[in-house]
Amino acid sequence: MSFDALLWLSFGGPEGPDDVMPFLENVTRGRGVPRERLESVAEHYQHFGGVSPINELNRRGIKAVEAELDAQRIQLPVYFGNRNWQPYAEDAVAAMAADGVRRAMVFPTSAYGGYSSCRQYDEDITRAREAVPGAPELVKLRHFFDHPLFVESFADAVVAARARLGVAGEQARLVFTAHSIPVSADAAAGPPEEGGGRYSRQVREAARLVAERVGASEHDVVWQSRSGPPSVPWLEPDIVDHIEALHADGVTAVVVCPIGFVSDHIEVIWDLDNEAAERAAELGMGFARAATPNDDPRYARLVVELAREHLSDAPVRRLSDASSGGCTVNGAPCAPGCCEPPRRRA
The missing domain is CATH 3.40.50.1400 (Rossmann fold)
Structure with missing residues (x-):
């Protein structure tokens, strides 16, 4: 062709x-x-x-x-x-x-x-x-989302982020994040015969592939950058709320991988490098953000x-x-x- x-x-x-x-x-x-x-x-x-x-x-x-x-x-x-x-x-x-x-x-x-x-x-x-x-x-x-080169790039970025935390990186919780969308929009994502949810399922699959490649025994998928009114349900939990919940559970360090993004634009460098990182610091938690492909x-x-x-x-x-x-x-x-x-x- x-x-x-x-x-x-x-x-x-x-x-x-x-x-x-x-x-x-x-x-x-x-x-x-x-x-x-x-x-x-x-x-x-x-x-x-x-x-x-x-x-x-x-x-x-x-x-x-x-x-x-x-x-x-x-x-x-x-x-x-x-x-x-x-x-x-x-x-x-x-x-x-x-x-x-x-x-x-x-x-x-x-x-x-x-x-x-x-x-x-x-x-x-x-x-x-x-x-x-x-x-x-x-x-x-x-x-x-499941192309080998996409997965390899994020996996190497996770390894590098762990290394920046030193010894703490070995035990850091691996948290994947993507842009939140309304729950109703996710329900409409994909052909009707699939029952919706294509977006969130693909994000979770990409996270699973990266976690598997870096040998993470467990990981979380959370969401960020919601912009709708509180009355409208969006995909949750939010990244900052999740960091607070991990701290309450005794987690001392997190590696955050923005699996939903291909470049470090504002919603990555503000929502993660500022808001999420600052909250982790306030809680005394180690924090490292993996790079996007850029x-x-x-x-x-x-x-x-x-x-x-x-x-x-x-x-x-x-x-x-x-x-x-x-x-x-x-x-x-x-x-x-x-x-x-x-x-x-x-």
């Missing part, structure tokens, strides 16, 4: 103080989020000069993928587009059309299923194609390997038989009813 390009499709993030509120308004448009809540979140970004690391990390990842494509003698230009900030997906698709691209693969920077992590990228693709006359055909690549060379190899599944029928490498999915053409969902958007409260 012939392809002319690869589109790296991500979430986006502000790159200066004046970008923060417009970016957050893009993220929450149509959700009825109060202004005071946006201002509270904006303070997290302003703590870092109004700059999210995500765009720079994406650019570095793209350069690594370009180098890997060259090393494998694959001629495939890489374009960069975002859902919520410049460069927007529409701009990337317009650039592809202007360059004569007719058919391209899309790599979304999320390893998992679910609405925000999968189906919403389908919507991004559809919206971008509708906005660009002569837009190329776009084929979204699959989920990669620009790990294996991440670039993973992206190219996913592309080669379409370019040259390369074998699909997975470490589990957990329900997967992800591949779509021109934004069509994986299956009817799969990962329906959550209902918004008026």
